[in-house]
Amino acid sequence: MNKVRPLAPESVDVGAEMRAIGQEARGAARTLAIASRDAKDRALLAAAAALRVRTKDILSANLRDVTGAKGRGVAAAFLDRLTLDEGRIEAMALGLEEIAALPDPVGRVMARLERPNGLVIERVATPLGVIGVIYESRPNVTADAGALCLKSGNAVILRGGSDSFHSSAAIHACLVEGLKAASLPEAAISIAPSASRETVAEMLAGLGGALDVIVPRGGKSLVERVQKEARVPVFAHLEGVVHVYVDRAADLDKAKAVLINSKLRRTGVCGAAETLLIDKACAATHLKPLVEALLDAGCAVAGDRAVMAADPRVTEASPEDWRTEYLDAIISAKVVDGIDAAIEHIETYGSYHTDCIITEDKAAAEKFLREVDSAIVLHNASTQFADGGEFGFGGEIGIATGRMHARGPVGLEQLCTFKYRVRGDGQVRD
Amino acid sequence: MNKVRPLAPESVDVGAEMRAIGQEARGAARTLAIASRDAKDRALLAAAAALRVRTKDILSANLRDVTGAKGRGVAAAFLDRLTLDEGRIEAMALGLEEIAALPDPVGRVMARLERPNGLVIERVATPLGVIGVIYESRPNVTADAGALCLKSGNAVILRGGSDSFHSSAAIHACLVEGLKAASLPEAAISIAPSASRETVAEMLAGLGGALDVIVPRGGKSLVERVQKEARVPVFAHLEGVVHVYVDRAADLDKAKAVLINSKLRRTGVCGAAETLLIDKACAATHLKPLVEALLDAGCAVAGDRAVMAADPRVTEASPEDWRTEYLDAIISAKVVDGIDAAIEHIETYGSYHTDCIITEDKAAAEKFLREVDSAIVLHNASTQFADGGEFGFGGEIGIATGRMHARGPVGLEQLCTFKYRVRGDGQVRD
Numbered sequence: 001m002n003k004v005r006p007l008a009p010e011s012v013d014v015g016a017e018m019r020a021i022g023q024e025a026r027g028a029a030r031t032l033a034i035a036s037r038d039a040k041d042r043a044l045l046a047a048a049a050a051l052r053v054r055t056k057d058i059l060s061a062n063l064r065d066v067t068g069a070k071g072r073g074v075a076a077a078f079l080d081r082l083t084l085d086e087g088r089i090e091a092m093a094l095g096l097e098e099i100a101a102l103p104d105p106v107g108r109v110m111a112r113l114e115r116p117n118g119l120v121i122e123r124v125a126t127p128l129g130v131i132g133v134i135y136e137s138r139p140n141v142t143a144d145a146g147a148l149c150l151k152s153g154n155a156v157i158l159r160g161g162s163d164s165f166h167s168s169a170a171i172h173a174c175l176v177e178g179l180k181a182a183s184l185p186e187a188a189i190s191i192a193p194s195a196s197r198e199t200v201a202e203m204l205a206g207l208g209g210a211l212d213v214i215v216p217r218g219g220k221s222l223v224e225r226v227q228k229e230a231r232v233p234v235f236a237h238l239e240g241v242v243h244v245y246v247d248r249a250a251d252l253d254k255a256k257a258v259l260i261n262s263k264l265r266r267t268g269v270c271g272a273a274e275t276l277l278i279d280k281a282c283a284a285t286h287l288k289p290l291v292e293a294l295l296d297a298g299c300a301v302a303g304d305r306a307v308m309a310a311d312p313r314v315t316e317a318s319p320e321d322w323r324t325e326y327l328d329a330i331i332s333a334k335v336v337d338g339i340d341a342a343i344e345h346i347e348t349y350g351s352y353h354t355d356c357i358i359t360e361d362k363a364a365a366e367k368f369l370r371e372v373d374s375a376i377v378l379h380n381a382s383t384q385f386a387d388g389g390e391f392g393f394g395g396e397i398g399i400a401t402g403r404m405h406a407r408g409p410v411g412l413e414q415l416c417t418f419k420y421r422v423r424g425d426g427q428v429r430d
Numbered sequence: 431m432n433k434v435r436p437l438a439p440e441s442v443d444v445g446a447e448m449r450a451i452g453q454e455a456r457g458a459a460r461t462l463a464i465a466s467r468d469a470k471d472r473a474l475l476a477a478a479a480a481l482r483v484r485t486k487d488i489l490s491a492n493l494r495d496v497t498g499a500k501g502r503g504v505a506a507a508f509l510d511r512l513t514l515d516e517g518r519i520e521a522m523a524l525g526l527e528e529i530a531a532l533p534d535p536v537g538r539v540m541a542r543l544e545r546p547n548g549l550v551i552e553r554v555a556t557p558l559g560v561i562g563v564i565y566e567s568r569p570n571v572t573a574d575a576g577a578l579c580l581k582s583g584n585a586v587i588l589r590g591g592s593d594s595f596h597s598s599a600a601i602h603a604c605l606v607e608g609l610k611a612a613s614l615p616e617a618a619i620s621i622a623p624s625a626s627r628e629t630v631a632e633m634l635a636g637l638g639g640a641l642d643v644i645v646p647r648g649g650k651s652l653v654e655r656v657q658k659e660a661r662v663p664v665f666a667h668l669e670g671v672v673h674v675y676v677d678r679a680a681d682l683d684k685a686k687a688v689l690i691n692s693k694l695r696r697t698g699v700c701g702a703a704e705t706l707l708i709d710k711a712c713a714a715t716h717l718k719p720l721v722e723a724l725l726d727a728g729c730a731v732a733g734d735r736a737v738m739a740a741d742p743r744v745t746e747a748s749p750e751d752w753r754t755e756y757l758d759a760i761i762s763a764k765v766v767d768g769i770d771a772a773i774e775h776i777e778t779y780g781s782y783h784t785d786c787i788i789t790e791d792k793a794a795a796e797k798f799l800r801e802v803d804s805a806i807v808l809h810n811a812s813t814q815f816a817d818g819g820e821f822g823f824g825g826e827i828g829i830a831t832g833r834m835h836a837r838g839p840v841g842l843e844q845l846c847t848f849k850y851r852v853r854g855d856g857q858v859r860d
Contacts, residue, residue: 425811
């Protein structure tokens with residue numbers, strides 16, 4: 001088994017230790033940036049094998065975390081995300097193997113220009129450098145994020161939730177075993193050596209210039225803190241206040257199927273619908289059946305006056321409802337005066353994540369797709385397709401709602417930057 | 431003539447005024463994002479016409495600035511950049527017309543995926559939103575930056591150097607005239623209403639969430655301040671500590687031509703070479719002729735011992751020389767032990783801007799192009815090709831040396847982000 005950095009006692013200078021990890025990661029990033037696809041994939045496959053071999057070690061580390069968390073009286077959903085079993089470890093191993101099977105994003109020629117003077121200019125994908133990932137107590141993120149960064153040629157520094165410290169360390173040890181098997185630097189995937197809050201503060205400060213970008217993975221409060229305090233660029237993954245707009249030209253059956261799936265397939269994902277907007281022009285025919293379908297499927301509805309009139313089970317929506325990401329079997333619902341009012345509502349209350357129009361009117365669909373400025377805009381399809389895997393990206397580190405660099409599902413391509421290679425034969429500029 | 435916002439007296443709350451401009455720009459950005467190519471181009475052409483019609487107004491505003499700056503005893507180079515004449519105004523007008531002639535970057539389909547379930551996913555270029563441009567006292571940047579942001583569908587808030595306040599305001603009035611001629615919102619191109627330092631501070635704070643990105647255009651101290659203090663993303667345009675590495679397999683004539691052009695074509699541009707690295711293995715044949723060529727062309731050389739031995743006119747380089755962007759007829763020069771040492775030197779002292787290898791050895795060239803992690807890496811071509819125009823981008827707002835979002839010449843494409851349009855026919859997720 002690999003050496004796992006010992007839990008730093010409080011007396012140790014965590015800041016200095018974190019900055020040292022940053023320096024080592026910076027060095028490792030140079031090696032990783034030019035590592036062959038073969039080496040990176042060997043590391044991923046060896047890490048997957050290590051996860052399987054070390055399943056018992058991981059489960060006993062996880063038991064320690066789970067016991068501690070239970071003692072602190074955490075919520076059931078929290079405990080569920082924290083708890084590992086053999087199936088979940090196998091799923092992590094399979095995830096690493098899937099990432100190994102993806103094409104290498106590094107070195108991809110994104111554009112090629114031949115200039116009149118004979119210069120050939122290529123825009124080539126290159127890694128970002130050193131990525132810091134700050135996440136909550138979900139041990140599987142250790143494997144996912146580590147693997148995506150490795151495959152994209154980036155060094156990564158992981159800082160998981162303190163309740164999952166031992167589980168994450170045990171999983172991290174398997175990733176390091178993979179790196180060693182492929183003769184890649186161990187510092188390519190580092191983990192914060194303690195669960196102290198100071199490690200987060202040091203990462204937000206950029207580890208003395210060593211971090212190129214921070215990816216926060218977790219709830220709104222974590223992401224907001226990271227965005228507010230980080231002194232380095234952040235891939236914002238804010239909440240998904242996701243809308244389904246049922247247009248006057250919507251097919252009712254299609255609307256029902258897409259709406260129910262968007263809201264209820266899984267209520268806890270960021271692509272789950274949170275607000276239903278219905279065009280006034282079809283309210284007479286579509287409102288009641290849609291609201292009933294939601295209620296009958298076990299979804300609470302908080303509506304405006306018009307929606308309340310459709311069914312006595314509808315409760316009155318408060319102004320905050322329009323901004324709320326429930327992540328639960330609740331939806332807010334409102335009748336709007338046509339597509340322009342729908343777009344205006346989304347612009348006012350949305351979170352630039354994912355929004356959908358249901359309509360058979362192609363012009364209305366194109367208008368919605370053009371004018372709604374969200375990372376993902378859909379026509380006649382469930383908002384739960386907002387997922388890197390469903391886009392064919394093969395794994396994602398999150399859904400970015402910011403506008404800079406990454407937007408939508410952040411997969412291997414978005415973990416890269418680019419540079420220009422210019423090939424000449426002695427050209428000089430006039 | 432359009433109304434020009436009056437110079438705010440000190441008693442006015444500049445912060446509130448700037449935030450109000452931000453709010454107006456945010457609204458204008460929504461309109462601009464979906465404006466047609468035709469409308470944007472009409473605005474650019476009308477602005478170009480206005481520049482020509484209003485040449486006298488602009489020159490008299492400029493005279494006011496120049497007189498003030500002379501009174502403050504500014505340097506000659508500063509005064510040169512500040513001073514306008516009819517030729518420079520005509521060049522600005524032509525610049526706007528050139529940008530109008532470029533293709534519309536907005537709406538470009540960057541990628542298209544058909545999924546097995548029938549969903550069609552397109553990645554489409556969209557504007558960034560509201561861009562803040564903070565620049566020095568170069569009035570022409572007002573026209574360039576305003577036009578590039580407009581063409582890329584972004585609203586822009588301009589804040590030029592205080593010494594060019596009246597010139598920039600007069601040029602800005604022409605841009606607003608263009609917007610009005612095309613019925614586009616005037617707030618699409620705003621300018622800070624006073625030359626107070628507080629306007630910069632407000633922009634760095636993000637104008638209450640209205641700014642999506644800040645582009646600093648100017649010297650190192652301006653850029654460093656912006657990067658240090660900005661609470662919004664910044665397109666870093668740091669200095670160019672640009673290297674020319676002459677490899678053992680370099681053709682001497684080619685090396686001489688590329689080196690002299692890289693250093694001396696224009697010494698004040700960020701793509702100008704600042705350091706010459708020569709492979710020890712060819713120093714016996716190449717060092718003396720290259721150093722003599724530089725010296726004979728009027729370029730001072732600060733070298734290490736080996737370079738000093740080549741010509742008595744070479745002065746001794748200090749450790750700071752390797753990190754210095756001279757922007758003048760001076761070059762630092764050093765003999766290195768092969769390509770790995772050259773790459774190591776560039777990694778240690780470079781600024782990730784532009785670096786070049788001169789060699790006839792294809793393998794060495796490919797190694798350099800792969801391993802040197804700068805925005806632009808060249809083989810056998812002058813570093814002065816580091817320019818958006820030379821890349822065929824048709825104008826640039828700067829050369830980005832950061833890694834996030836934009837890298838290298840920032841033209842229209844890099845002023846855009848993207849979103850995903852998903853077209854379905856009722857698909858739901860399992």
